[in-house]
Amino acid sequence: MSGVRLVPWAEDDLVLLHRCNSAEMMAFLGGPVEPVALERRHQSYLELPWSGKGTMYRVDLDDGRAVGSVGHWLTEWRGEIVWETGWMVLPGFQGRGVATAAARAVVDLLRGTGGPRYLHAYPVVGNAASNAVCRSAGFTSRGECDFEYPPGTKIRCHDWRVDLDRPALHEITADQHGRPEH
Template sequence: MDPSLLRLEPWTDVDLGLLRRINTPDMRAHVGGPESEERMLVRHRRYLDLVPSGIGCMYRIVLEPEDEAVGSVGYAERDWQGATVYEMGWNVLPGHQGRGIAAAAARAAVRAAARTARHPWLHAFPSVDHPASNAVCRKAGFTLLGETDFEFPPGRRMRSNDWRVALTADPA
């Protein structure tokens, strides 16, 4: 994917429709399935609050020259193994998968997170059974730390890979 054909735009109220397109059985198969309308609206509000609260940012992924929203990528603070880190996640709509869009968007979001550098590390926790998301981590420059038990969504344990990328030149 030519990165010049992709841009990230901060999440806005307009993106609720995109979130609904992401909230399907196929798109959410590795993270517990589709959410109820109520839970999806809570997620949407959380995405809107990330920047004002200073704890992260969610973006819509837009392809040029069509100016078409094809997915989402973002990061937010979380506690992980006694430290505050950023956690990243992404979604690319089915008609656009397999073209390198998720990896290009993840690289762009890592650069955006590094500009704020509130925390030295950004992690991603894809299911061990999701080869495409693990490939995104590899292609986006993350280092595999190993397998871990991870809770996502809340109340659901899953076996995940712990991938990490440094956001600062000298992470502690």
């Protein structure tokens, strides 16, 4: 899907966060959270760019409708500082390529920034849709792993990774594969 724009998270986006806090949307993330926890999450999204440790975005369609969120933030994974990403797309817009387009946009934003080399995503093993997004967005599976989310709750996830120092698959020409271009 084309026509996806990432807009830095703003004060008015709390409404979108409330819309995403449903049993359906939060099924793989420990379920809906209390309003106070949602307010804290919203504040952390607003503060993230000022910390220099990432950015959260509202995902808009070209017509201006806010349909979800995506972000990237620094995290430690197996002794290394890496980028982590995650996304949410409202139910009425799922299955249309919105999450894949948003994930690809984050990859493109992080390429060449001089930050950590790798971007990871950790969807729950049973979350077929998010695992498919990783595959479609050019992430490489690193296998299953144990993860803690929400804090204190262990979940089984897939570790997906993109090497930000390598060109995206759609940027590689036939010549780079050793075949002549026509």
